[in-house]
Amino acid sequence: MQNYSEKVMEHFRNPRNAGEIKNPDGVGHVGSSVCGDVMELYIKVKDNVITDVKFKTFGCGAAIATSSMITELVKGKRVNEALKISNRAVAEALGGLPPAKMHCSVLAEEALKSAVEDYHKRSF
Amino acid sequence: MKRIYLDYAATTPADPEVIKAMSPYFTERFGNASSLHSFGREARSAVEQARKTVALFLGAKPEEIIFTSGGTESNNFVLKGIADANKSKGNHLIISAIEHHAITKPCKFLEKQGFKVTYLKVDRYGLVDLQDLKRAITDKTILISVMHANNEIGVIQPIKEIGKIAKEQEIHFHTDAVQTFGHLPVNVDQLNLDLLSCSAHKLYGPKGVGALYVREGTKILPFMHGGDQENDRRASTRNVAGIVGFGRAVELAGEKIGREEKRLISLRDKLIRGVLDNIGRTRLNGHPAKRLPNNVNVSVKYIEGESMVLNLDLEGIACSTGSACASSILDPSHVLLALGLPHELAHGSLRFTLGRYTKEEEINYVLEVLPKIVGKLRSMSPLYKTKKK
Numbered sequence: 158m159q160n161y162s163e164k165v166m167e168h169f170r171n172p173r174n175a176g177e178i179k180n181p182d183g184v185g186h187v188g189s190s191v192c193g194d195v196m197e198l199y200i201k202v203k204d205n206v207i208t209d210v211k212f213k214t215f216g217c218g219a220a221i222a223t224s225s226m227i228t229e230l231v232k233g234k235r236v237n238e239a240l241k242i243s244n245r246a247v248a249e250a251l252g253g254l255p256p257a258k259m260h261c262s263v264l265a266e267e268a269l270k271s272a273v274e275d276y277h278k279r280s281f
Numbered sequence: 282m283k284r285i286y287l288d289y290a291a292t293t294p295a296d297p298e299v300i301k302a303m304s305p306y307f308t309e310r311f312g313n314a315s316s317l318h319s320f321g322r323e324a325r326s327a328v329e330q331a332r333k334t335v336a337l338f339l340g341a342k343p344e345e346i347i348f349t350s351g352g353t354e355s356n357n358f359v360l361k362g363i364a365d366a367n368k369s370k371g372n373h374l375i376i377s378a379i380e381h382h383a384i385t386k387p388c389k390f391l392e393k394q395g396f397k398v399t400y401l402k403v404d405r406y407g408l409v410d411l412q413d414l415k416r417a418i419t420d421k422t423i424l425i426s427v428m429h430a431n432n433e434i435g436v437i438q439p440i441k442e443i444g445k446i447a448k449e450q451e452i453h454f455h456t457d458a459v460q461t462f463g464h465l466p467v468n469v470d471q472l473n474l475d476l477l478s479c480s481a482h483k484l485y486g487p488k489g490v491g492a493l494y495v496r497e498g499t500k501i502l503p504f505m506h507g508g509d510q511e512n513d514r515r516a517s518t519r520n521v522a523g524i525v526g527f528g529r530a531v532e533l534a535g536e537k538i539g540r541e542e543k544r545l546i547s548l549r550d551k552l553i554r555g556v557l558d559n560i561g562r563t564r565l566n567g568h569p570a571k572r573l574p575n576n577v578n579v580s581v582k583y584i585e586g587e588s589m590v591l592n593l594d595l596e597g598i599a600c601s602t603g604s605a606c607a608s609s610i611l612d613p614s615h616v617l618l619a620l621g622l623p624h625e626l627a628h629g630s631l632r633f634t635l636g637r638y639t640k641e642e643e644i645n646y647v648l649e650v651l652p653k654i655v656g657k658l659r660s661m662s663p664l665y666k667t668k669k670k
Contacts, residue, residue, distance in 0.1 A: 161591075166591075169588070169591060170595065172661065175660070175661045176660075176661075177666070186663070190624060190625040190628070190664060191624040191625075192624075193585060193604060193613065193624070193628040194585075195662075195663050195664060196663070197663040212661075213661055213662060213663040213666065214661055214662070214663065215583065215584065215585055215662045215663055215664045216585050216588065217585055217586075217587035217588055217604070218587055218588055218591045220585075220588075221588055221661065
């Protein structure tokens with residue numbers, strides 16, 4: 158086991174935007190409890206801009222920190238810009254992740270994609 | 282911040298008495314135990330004294346004790362050494378499904394060499410079934426290895442009964458006693474054992490030293506080839522200071538054994554009751570009574586173990602988990618899955634292991650802090666929300 162960066166621990170300790178949005182415009186649900194990580198991302202979109210975002214996560218320290226970080230990264234961004242955020246960008250913003258935990262950043266990216274997909278489905 | 286150590290199954294701090302006993306063997310009594318001169322002789326006599334202490338504790342003869350580098354080496358020694366020395370008799374080994382990786386991985390290695398291994402399943406408490414064992418035995422079976430007590434869930438196996446079956450069938454019987462040696466009475470004759478592994482750092486001794494008990498007359502291949510140390514069965518310059526420390530640790534354990542057991546059981550049960558009574562949707566893993574005096578293993582539903590361990594660490598409490606997320610592999614503990622636990626509960630396990638320096642206030646502190654952590658993580662968990670509906 159490699160140690161977590163200070164930034165990961167800081168987000169783990171004080172997760173940003175944890176919780177749920179009532180009447181969201183899109184919800185992403187990825188992972189499974191079998192693998193040990195489940196992420197749910199809720200987004201509120203106005204004029205193609207993500208105005209609010211919240212998460213709920215079952216998972217390890219890295220899963221919680223990456224969830225928290227992706228909500229910070231996408232808030233206020235245009236939907237198409239937000240989709241450009243890669244898992245690597247999430248990991249980098251956290252000061253890196255141990256190799257065995259990179260999949261948590263992938264999950265965060267997928268959760269966002271899934272939430273946007275859901276948003277598109279609802280609005281068309 | 283105060284720090285509370287509740288991971289004694291991982292390792293224990295060396296007793297100051299142990300350090301005191303070891304210290305001269307690094308400096309003025311630094312001799313090589315194989316040398317002829319007085320420096321060598323004083324080192325050798327210290328090693329032999331420790332050997333007597335370990336042997337006495339096990340009810341064995343001194344010449345039946347081989348000093349090793351620890352539990353993992355002792356286990357590798359047994360599996361590879363017995364398999365190789367007895368392959369003309371048979372190629373079948375029997376172990377339990379919840380052995381430590383220091384047993385299962387050598388078995389995987391042996392399977393690649395053409396040996397066959399039966400992994401005995403366990404019941405929901407982690408106990409092996411004696412009828413299953415009897416059924417698994419064939420005329421090719423050369424070794425049965427079942428751990429005395431499990432390192433994760435603390436379940437204590439019916440070693441004496443397993444040993445009786447092995448004896449009747451004339452099959453070598455080994456137990457990995459790393460978690461019990463120095464904590465529970467272990468007598469090789471009473472338990473019908475031919476081989477036993479133990480490690481010093483689990484009983485307030487130094488890391489990097491352990492022992493293997495081998496019953497007289499047992500055919501086993503040497504583990505390391507080189508010098509003629511340990512009766513030609515384990516080459517390498519002896520770790521004199523480590524062995525002396527091990528011996529002292531065993532003496533101290535012997536003085537405390539019954540009293541300490543009682544004290545730990547009462548603290549253990551307080552912690553178990555406190556968790557199960559005060560936090561909803563929790564379960565005890567392992568057997569309620571056939572259990573190591575110091576082991577508490579619980580699963581907390583809807584949340585994951587590593588995030589609990591990290592949060593507890595932030596509050597100064599050190600414990601461990603069988604969650605996949607705490608290891609480099611992504612499967613949760615094979616021990617918890619063998620109990621039939623669903624993945625979610627296996628991922629949500631917490632292990633607290635108590636020890637010589639554990640005080641009641643520390644248990645109270647855990648019981649004060651843990652419900653808050655569980656509450657915080659559950660409020661963030663999508664599974665908790667789903668289940669509430």
